[in-house]
Amino acid sequence: MNLKIHLVTGNNHKVEEIRSLADNELTVVPISDLVGEIEVDEKGDTFLQNALIKVETFRHLGIPLVADDSGLEIDALNGFPGVQSSRFMEGRPYSEKMAEILQRLDGEKNRKARFKCAAVFYHPSGVVLAVEGTVEGSIAYEIRGEQGFGYDPIFVPDGYDRTFGELGQEVKSIISHRARAFKKLFSLLRLFFSNIDTEKHHKSSE
Amino acid sequence: MNLKIHLVTGNNHKVEEIRSLADNELTVVPISDLVGEIEVDEKGDTFLQNALIKVETFRHLGIPLVADDSGLEIDALNGFPGVQSSRFMEGRPYSEKMAEILQRLDGEKNRKARFKCAAVFYHPSGVVLAVEGTVEGSIAYEIRGEQGFGYDPIFVPDGYDRTFGELGQEVKSIISHRARAFKKLFSLLRLFFSNIDTEKHHKSSE
Numbered sequence A, B: 001m002n003l004k005i006h007l008v009t010g011n012n013h014k015v016e017e018i019r020s021l022a023d024n025e026l027t028v029v030p031i032s033d034l035v036g037e038i039e040v041d042e043k044g045d046t047f048l049q050n051a052l053i054k055v056e057t058f059r060h061l062g063i064p065l066v067a068d069d070s071g072l073e074i075d076a077l078n079g080f081p082g083v084q085s086s087r088f089m090e091g092r093p094y095s096e097k098m099a100e101i102l103q104r105l106d107g108e109k110n111r112k113a114r115f116k117c118a119a120v121f122y123h124p125s126g127v128v129l130a131v132e133g134t135v136e137g138s139i140a141y142e143i144r145g146e147q148g149f150g151y152d153p154i155f156v157p158d159g160y161d162r163t164f165g166e167l168g169q170e171v172k173s174i175i176s177h178r179a180r181a182f183k184k185l186f187s188l189l190r191l192f193f194s195n196i197d198t199e200k201h202h203k204s205s206e
Helices: A012-021 A047-057 A094-104 A166-173 A178-202 B013-022 B047-057 B094-104 B164-175 B177-204
Strands: A003-007 A026-030 A063-075 A112-123 A127-139 A155-157 B001-008 B027-028 B065-075 B112-123 B127-139 B155-157
Touching: A003 A012, A003 A155, A003 B013, A012 A026, A012 A063, A012 A166, A012 B027, A047 A063, A047 A112, A047 A127, A047 B047, A063 A178, A127 A178, A166 A178, A166 B164, A178 B177, B001 B013, B013 B027, B013 B065, B013 B164, B013 B177, B047 B065, B047 B112, B047 B127, B065 B177, B112 B177, B127 B177, B155 B164
Parallel strands: A003 A026, A003 A063, B001 B027, B001 B065
Antiparallel strands: A063 A112, A112 A127, A127 A155, A127 B127, B065 B112, B112 B127, B127 B155
């Protein structure tokens, strides 16, 4: 299909992660290349709503867009930080955010948690494709590992005894919430575009 | 594919319209059959966001859902009533809402307007498909016709000299914003489900 899509994010880590998940028919470019630094009012109640708000903020550009919204849900904190994952203690480094989370979980035996990601594709014809990806796991008792970003150093995915911060991109590219969401999204995209191409072919041969 | 989907709406006119657009492989049932009278907090800024909020409000049911959000955009009123189409003068009959709109356009030569519809499908696997449909037209100088619902009696679609209220369902089922959106959505659905079926087939024959 050979498609160029712009990714609505100001987070370079995400650009790298998502690029590594795309096959070579898909070129993922940060939208900041077109419009400079971005600001999006993420006021949705869910990851899906926020990801949709991100692409709709730039729909006036009339080009194919992708965005994601993701976060960590901790059962013992009733799903917190959830959609507030990035805004919680806004402006503070993640080392402090993670320390605060570990503090809130002090003495808590139920460490069950999951990372969720909603990934949305917007096509200028007005078609939106969206998917969700989840990875189940638990919250570690201390910050471990230097790889990844965000809350990666306190999240231990089920089936492993190390955090995403220790496991790094090689494992994340297979089992992470973002990997699962974007792989599903890209396979929907291939389906969608193969159909559009077929339609065009039918029309031109009529 | 033989799919049953529940439509998130409290509006019986919409149930009828959307049912008439589905082919016989698709059974459209109002969600009120399952959960009684519904209330959704439509606080999105766009039709797409509101339609997504509608399906997400009932995602806990774990069943395939569809919803739409639609409205009238009038150029001379800077797109008003837009996403406020149903909430504007809430509780008042549409005859009064339409009279108010005609009053606001009194003496205005630019009658250009369009109906827009965002239609969203939600699958319990976390896949969301969404499309938009638009019909361009103009605002009549008086309320005309008894068919349809909402603002139909003041909207004259381009290429016609009668309102949707006069033209009725036969024309609406071909050119209306809702017809265009749902036909696109249902064809995406067929594509999506034919692929799911193929995947299942592949897996079971592995």
